[in-house]
Amino acid sequence: MPRLSTFHTMKKIPLALMLSLFLPALCAAADPDADAGKRKAEACVACHGPAGNSSGGAFPTLAGQTSRYLYLQLRDFKEGRRKDPSMSPVAAALSKEDMQDLAAYFSAQKQAGNGFKPDxxxxxxxxxxxxxxxxxxxxxxxxxxxxxxxxxxxxxxxxxxxxxxxxxxxxxxxxxxxxxxxxxxxxxxxxxxxxxxxxxxx
Missing domain, CATH: 1.10.760.10 (Cytochrome c-like domain)
Structure with a gap:
Protein backbone atom coordinates (compact mmCIF):
# COMPACT_ATOMS: atom_id res chain seq x y z
CA MET A 1 0.00 0.00 0.00
CA PRO A 2 1.48 3.42 -0.97
CA ARG A 3 2.58 5.64 1.88
CA LEU A 4 0.35 8.69 2.43
CA SER A 5 1.98 12.09 2.02
CA THR A 6 2.28 14.42 4.99
CA PHE A 7 -0.35 16.64 3.41
CA HIS A 8 -2.87 13.81 3.12
CA THR A 9 -2.10 12.69 6.66
CA MET A 10 -2.73 16.17 8.06
CA LYS A 11 -6.02 16.36 6.19
CA LYS A 12 -7.20 13.46 8.34
CA ILE A 13 -6.38 15.27 11.64
CA PRO A 14 -9.39 17.07 13.08
CA LEU A 15 -9.07 20.87 12.96
CA ALA A 16 -9.67 21.21 16.72
CA LEU A 17 -6.75 18.88 17.43
CA MET A 18 -4.45 20.80 15.10
CA LEU A 19 -5.35 24.08 16.80
CA SER A 20 -4.75 22.57 20.23
CA LEU A 21 -1.26 21.55 19.10
CA PHE A 22 -0.15 24.76 17.43
CA LEU A 23 -1.98 27.65 19.14
CA PRO A 24 -0.27 27.35 22.56
CA ALA A 25 3.13 27.78 20.91
CA LEU A 26 1.94 30.76 18.90
CA CYS A 27 0.40 32.43 21.94
CA ALA A 28 3.48 31.83 24.07
CA ALA A 29 5.60 33.54 21.45
CA ALA A 30 3.32 36.59 21.57
CA ASP A 31 3.26 36.93 25.37
CA PRO A 32 4.62 40.25 26.65
CA ASP A 33 8.07 39.95 28.21
CA ALA A 34 8.41 41.94 31.45
CA ASP A 35 12.16 41.23 31.57
CA ALA A 36 12.57 42.71 28.10
CA GLY A 37 10.36 45.57 29.23
CA LYS A 38 12.71 46.28 32.11
CA ARG A 39 15.61 46.74 29.69
CA LYS A 40 13.53 48.91 27.40
CA ALA A 41 12.27 50.99 30.35
CA GLU A 42 15.76 52.27 31.14
CA ALA A 43 15.09 55.16 28.76
CA CYS A 44 11.92 56.05 30.71
CA VAL A 45 13.62 56.65 34.07
CA ALA A 46 14.56 60.28 33.38
CA CYS A 47 10.89 61.33 33.34
CA HIS A 48 8.93 58.52 35.00
CA GLY A 49 11.44 57.63 37.71
CA PRO A 50 12.95 54.29 38.75
CA ALA A 51 10.56 51.39 38.09
CA GLY A 52 8.00 53.92 36.87
CA ASN A 53 7.65 55.82 40.14
CA SER A 54 7.60 59.47 39.15
CA SER A 55 9.05 62.01 41.53
CA GLY A 56 6.41 64.58 40.65
CA GLY A 57 5.49 67.26 38.18
CA ALA A 58 3.54 66.52 35.04
CA PHE A 59 5.11 63.05 34.65
CA PRO A 60 2.72 60.28 35.69
CA THR A 61 3.61 57.32 37.86
CA LEU A 62 3.45 54.19 35.71
CA ALA A 63 4.21 51.59 38.38
CA GLY A 64 1.17 49.47 39.14
CA GLN A 65 -0.85 50.91 36.27
CA THR A 66 -3.00 48.45 34.34
CA SER A 67 -1.07 46.86 31.48
CA ARG A 68 -3.97 47.22 29.06
CA TYR A 69 -4.21 50.96 29.71
CA LEU A 70 -0.45 51.45 29.34
CA TYR A 71 -0.39 49.60 26.04
CA LEU A 72 -3.35 51.54 24.63
CA GLN A 73 -1.87 54.90 25.61
CA LEU A 74 1.47 54.09 24.00
CA ARG A 75 -0.38 52.98 20.88
CA ASP A 76 -2.44 56.17 20.86
CA PHE A 77 0.70 58.31 21.19
CA LYS A 78 2.29 56.36 18.35
CA GLU A 79 -0.75 56.68 16.07
CA GLY A 80 -1.46 60.34 16.93
CA ARG A 81 -4.74 59.90 18.80
CA ARG A 82 -3.05 61.32 21.88
CA LYS A 83 -0.38 64.00 21.60
CA ASP A 84 2.40 65.15 23.90
CA PRO A 85 5.65 66.88 22.90
CA SER A 86 7.68 64.45 25.02
CA MET A 87 5.83 61.16 24.53
CA SER A 88 4.76 61.36 20.89
CA PRO A 89 8.29 61.13 19.45
CA VAL A 90 9.24 58.41 21.93
CA ALA A 91 6.22 56.27 21.08
CA ALA A 92 6.73 56.78 17.34
CA ALA A 93 9.85 54.62 17.53
CA LEU A 94 8.21 51.75 19.47
CA SER A 95 7.07 48.49 17.92
CA LYS A 96 3.95 46.68 19.08
CA GLU A 97 6.20 44.23 20.93
CA ASP A 98 8.03 47.11 22.65
CA MET A 99 4.75 48.59 23.83
CA GLN A 100 3.50 45.25 25.13
CA ASP A 101 6.77 44.56 26.96
CA LEU A 102 6.84 48.02 28.56
CA ALA A 103 3.21 47.69 29.63
CA ALA A 104 3.91 44.29 31.18
CA TYR A 105 6.94 45.62 33.04
CA PHE A 106 5.41 48.77 34.50
CA SER A 107 2.15 47.07 35.49
CA ALA A 108 4.17 44.53 37.51
CA GLN A 109 6.03 47.19 39.51
CA LYS A 110 5.06 48.24 43.03
CA GLN A 111 3.75 51.76 43.28
CA ALA A 112 5.71 53.86 45.76
CA GLY A 113 4.55 56.91 47.68
CA ASN A 114 4.15 60.02 45.55
CA GLY A 115 5.78 62.35 48.09
CA PHE A 116 2.79 64.69 48.02
CA LYS A 117 1.10 65.93 51.19
CA PRO A 118 -2.58 66.47 50.38
CA ASP A 119 -4.68 69.09 52.09
Whole structure:
Protein backbone atom coordinates (compact mmCIF):
# COMPACT_ATOMS: atom_id res chain seq x y z
CA MET A 1 0.00 0.00 0.00
CA PRO A 2 1.48 3.42 -0.97
CA ARG A 3 2.58 5.64 1.88
CA LEU A 4 0.35 8.69 2.43
CA SER A 5 1.98 12.09 2.02
CA THR A 6 2.28 14.42 4.99
CA PHE A 7 -0.35 16.64 3.41
CA HIS A 8 -2.87 13.81 3.12
CA THR A 9 -2.10 12.69 6.66
CA MET A 10 -2.73 16.17 8.06
CA LYS A 11 -6.02 16.36 6.19
CA LYS A 12 -7.20 13.46 8.34
CA ILE A 13 -6.38 15.27 11.64
CA PRO A 14 -9.39 17.07 13.08
CA LEU A 15 -9.07 20.87 12.96
CA ALA A 16 -9.67 21.21 16.72
CA LEU A 17 -6.75 18.88 17.43
CA MET A 18 -4.45 20.80 15.10
CA LEU A 19 -5.35 24.08 16.80
CA SER A 20 -4.75 22.57 20.23
CA LEU A 21 -1.26 21.55 19.10
CA PHE A 22 -0.15 24.76 17.43
CA LEU A 23 -1.98 27.65 19.14
CA PRO A 24 -0.27 27.35 22.56
CA ALA A 25 3.13 27.78 20.91
CA LEU A 26 1.94 30.76 18.90
CA CYS A 27 0.40 32.43 21.94
CA ALA A 28 3.48 31.83 24.07
CA ALA A 29 5.60 33.54 21.45
CA ALA A 30 3.32 36.59 21.57
CA ASP A 31 3.26 36.93 25.37
CA PRO A 32 4.62 40.25 26.65
CA ASP A 33 8.07 39.95 28.21
CA ALA A 34 8.41 41.94 31.45
CA ASP A 35 12.16 41.23 31.57
CA ALA A 36 12.57 42.71 28.10
CA GLY A 37 10.36 45.57 29.23
CA LYS A 38 12.71 46.28 32.11
CA ARG A 39 15.61 46.74 29.69
CA LYS A 40 13.53 48.91 27.40
CA ALA A 41 12.27 50.99 30.35
CA GLU A 42 15.76 52.27 31.14
CA ALA A 43 15.09 55.16 28.76
CA CYS A 44 11.92 56.05 30.71
CA VAL A 45 13.62 56.65 34.07
CA ALA A 46 14.56 60.28 33.38
CA CYS A 47 10.89 61.33 33.34
CA HIS A 48 8.93 58.52 35.00
CA GLY A 49 11.44 57.63 37.71
CA PRO A 50 12.95 54.29 38.75
CA ALA A 51 10.56 51.39 38.09
CA GLY A 52 8.00 53.92 36.87
CA ASN A 53 7.65 55.82 40.14
CA SER A 54 7.60 59.47 39.15
CA SER A 55 9.05 62.01 41.53
CA GLY A 56 6.41 64.58 40.65
CA GLY A 57 5.49 67.26 38.18
CA ALA A 58 3.54 66.52 35.04
CA PHE A 59 5.11 63.05 34.65
CA PRO A 60 2.72 60.28 35.69
CA THR A 61 3.61 57.32 37.86
CA LEU A 62 3.45 54.19 35.71
CA ALA A 63 4.21 51.59 38.38
CA GLY A 64 1.17 49.47 39.14
CA GLN A 65 -0.85 50.91 36.27
CA THR A 66 -3.00 48.45 34.34
CA SER A 67 -1.07 46.86 31.48
CA ARG A 68 -3.97 47.22 29.06
CA TYR A 69 -4.21 50.96 29.71
CA LEU A 70 -0.45 51.45 29.34
CA TYR A 71 -0.39 49.60 26.04
CA LEU A 72 -3.35 51.54 24.63
CA GLN A 73 -1.87 54.90 25.61
CA LEU A 74 1.47 54.09 24.00
CA ARG A 75 -0.38 52.98 20.88
CA ASP A 76 -2.44 56.17 20.86
CA PHE A 77 0.70 58.31 21.19
CA LYS A 78 2.29 56.36 18.35
CA GLU A 79 -0.75 56.68 16.07
CA GLY A 80 -1.46 60.34 16.93
CA ARG A 81 -4.74 59.90 18.80
CA ARG A 82 -3.05 61.32 21.88
CA LYS A 83 -0.38 64.00 21.60
CA ASP A 84 2.40 65.15 23.90
CA PRO A 85 5.65 66.88 22.90
CA SER A 86 7.68 64.45 25.02
CA MET A 87 5.83 61.16 24.53
CA SER A 88 4.76 61.36 20.89
CA PRO A 89 8.29 61.13 19.45
CA VAL A 90 9.24 58.41 21.93
CA ALA A 91 6.22 56.27 21.08
CA ALA A 92 6.73 56.78 17.34
CA ALA A 93 9.85 54.62 17.53
CA LEU A 94 8.21 51.75 19.47
CA SER A 95 7.07 48.49 17.92
CA LYS A 96 3.95 46.68 19.08
CA GLU A 97 6.20 44.23 20.93
CA ASP A 98 8.03 47.11 22.65
CA MET A 99 4.75 48.59 23.83
CA GLN A 100 3.50 45.25 25.13
CA ASP A 101 6.77 44.56 26.96
CA LEU A 102 6.84 48.02 28.56
CA ALA A 103 3.21 47.69 29.63
CA ALA A 104 3.91 44.29 31.18
CA TYR A 105 6.94 45.62 33.04
CA PHE A 106 5.41 48.77 34.50
CA SER A 107 2.15 47.07 35.49
CA ALA A 108 4.17 44.53 37.51
CA GLN A 109 6.03 47.19 39.51
CA LYS A 110 5.06 48.24 43.03
CA GLN A 111 3.75 51.76 43.28
CA ALA A 112 5.71 53.86 45.76
CA GLY A 113 4.55 56.91 47.68
CA ASN A 114 4.15 60.02 45.55
CA GLY A 115 5.78 62.35 48.09
CA PHE A 116 2.79 64.69 48.02
CA LYS A 117 1.10 65.93 51.19
CA PRO A 118 -2.58 66.47 50.38
CA ASP A 119 -4.68 69.09 52.09
CA UNK A 120 -7.29 67.28 54.26
CA UNK A 121 -10.04 69.77 53.39
CA UNK A 122 -9.38 69.33 49.67
CA UNK A 123 -9.26 65.55 50.09
CA UNK A 124 -12.72 65.63 51.69
CA UNK A 125 -14.11 67.88 48.95
CA UNK A 126 -12.46 65.75 46.28
CA UNK A 127 -13.92 62.54 47.73
CA UNK A 128 -17.39 64.11 47.64
CA UNK A 129 -16.91 65.19 44.02
CA UNK A 130 -15.61 61.75 43.04
CA UNK A 131 -18.72 60.21 44.58
CA UNK A 132 -20.98 62.72 42.86
CA UNK A 133 -19.44 62.09 39.44
CA UNK A 134 -19.43 58.31 39.96
CA UNK A 135 -15.69 57.90 39.35
CA UNK A 136 -15.72 54.44 40.95
CA UNK A 137 -18.21 53.17 38.38
CA UNK A 138 -15.38 52.94 35.85
CA UNK A 139 -12.20 53.22 37.95
CA UNK A 140 -13.48 50.84 40.66
CA UNK A 141 -13.26 51.18 44.44
CA UNK A 142 -10.38 53.31 45.70
CA UNK A 143 -9.87 54.16 42.02
CA UNK A 144 -7.62 51.13 41.44
CA UNK A 145 -8.52 50.83 37.74
CA UNK A 146 -9.35 47.87 35.54
CA UNK A 147 -8.33 46.75 32.06
CA UNK A 148 -8.31 49.84 29.81
CA UNK A 149 -9.54 52.08 32.65
CA UNK A 150 -6.49 53.57 34.41
CA UNK A 151 -5.48 53.29 38.03
CA UNK A 152 -5.80 56.76 39.54
CA UNK A 153 -4.95 55.99 43.17
CA UNK A 154 -1.72 57.67 44.25
CA UNK A 155 -1.18 59.42 40.93
CA UNK A 156 0.86 62.62 40.81
CA UNK A 157 -1.54 65.56 41.38
CA UNK A 158 -0.01 67.86 38.77
CA UNK A 159 -0.53 65.15 36.16
CA UNK A 160 -4.14 64.59 37.27
CA UNK A 161 -4.87 68.32 37.07
CA UNK A 162 -3.39 68.60 33.59
CA UNK A 163 -5.28 65.59 32.25
CA UNK A 164 -8.63 66.67 33.67
CA UNK A 165 -8.19 70.15 32.22
CA UNK A 166 -7.12 68.67 28.87
CA UNK A 167 -10.24 66.49 28.81
CA UNK A 168 -12.42 69.45 29.79
CA UNK A 169 -10.96 71.67 27.07
CA UNK A 170 -10.97 68.81 24.53
CA UNK A 171 -7.21 68.91 24.19
CA UNK A 172 -7.26 65.20 24.96
CA UNK A 173 -9.91 63.14 23.20
CA UNK A 174 -8.61 59.57 23.02
CA UNK A 175 -11.23 58.11 25.38
CA UNK A 176 -14.35 58.07 23.19
CA UNK A 177 -15.66 61.17 24.96
CA UNK A 178 -16.22 59.58 28.38
CA UNK A 179 -13.90 61.84 30.35
CA UNK A 180 -14.85 64.93 28.36
CA UNK A 181 -18.43 64.34 29.45
CA UNK A 182 -17.38 63.91 33.09
CA UNK A 183 -14.98 66.85 33.20
CA UNK A 184 -16.98 69.47 31.28
CA UNK A 185 -18.78 70.57 34.44
CA UNK A 186 -15.72 70.52 36.73
CA UNK A 187 -14.40 73.84 37.99
CA UNK A 188 -10.71 74.44 38.57
CA UNK A 189 -11.38 74.03 42.30
CA UNK A 190 -13.14 70.70 41.67
CA UNK A 191 -10.14 69.49 39.68
CA UNK A 192 -7.67 70.56 42.37
CA UNK A 193 -9.76 68.83 45.04
CA UNK A 194 -9.96 65.64 42.99
CA UNK A 195 -6.18 65.72 42.53
CA UNK A 196 -5.65 65.95 46.30
CA UNK A 197 -8.14 63.13 46.90
CA UNK A 198 -6.56 60.88 44.27
CA UNK A 199 -3.07 61.51 45.61
CA UNK A 200 -4.23 60.57 49.09
CA UNK A 201 -5.39 57.09 48.03
CA UNK A 202 -1.92 55.57 47.94
Missing amino acids: PAKVKAGAAKASETLCAMCHLGELKGQNEIPRLAGQQPDYVIKQLKDFRERNRTNDAGNMTSVSKNLSDDDIANLAHYIASLY
